Amino acid sequence: MKPATLSEAEMDAISDWSESSQQLVRELLGKYPDKRSAVMPLLYVSMIENGYVTAEGMKSVAVLTGLTGAQVQSVASFYSMYKREELGKYLVSVCTSISCFLLGADDVLAAIEDETGVPDGETGHDGTFTVEHVECNGACGGAPVVLVNYEMVEGVTAEKARELVKWLRDGGPDVVGTEEMQQLFGGAKSFDWAVREPEGAVLPVPAFAPYGSARGVK
């Protein structure tokens, strides 16, 4: 898709955004026949620019999409992953939905709150951690699940959660990665538990019939 050409008003609305964000805006708008359809990815670009969704950011997205400010705000306030306050360096999200709850998510959350000194739903004064509980992340087979800046760690115990917090606090990386955290602090992962087809799967997905298997795919 060709990047969109922005009007003067649209350029004005994002004149203080970085060149890379402006380019991202052109690319995103070029992907949709109707500009309003780009509201969700554009809100993420505004988060990249400002760290969270600000009133100014929502105004810019309204200009870019042709939506009203109220419409943009309704989208931003409906979805919990659009953050409307400044976050800590590490956003630590603990899934407390049913599978994770049954396997000790409340203890994991309590350990993280205690070790960070940050209650659920808040950001610590030094700006290192934001702690929140979240709904199911679709990795129920690897419960309890913790995410750091949306990078997932599965099979976390309360004890491992404390170690994870200490690791992040005492010189944790700027860019966190699932693999490293899973290795250091994780336990059982979702798809290690998946039922395996005796013939083996032929697609890089769990070997359940709906997704295809040696038996189901010719």
Ligand code: FES
């Ligand atoms: S219940 Fe926690 S990932 Fe589904």
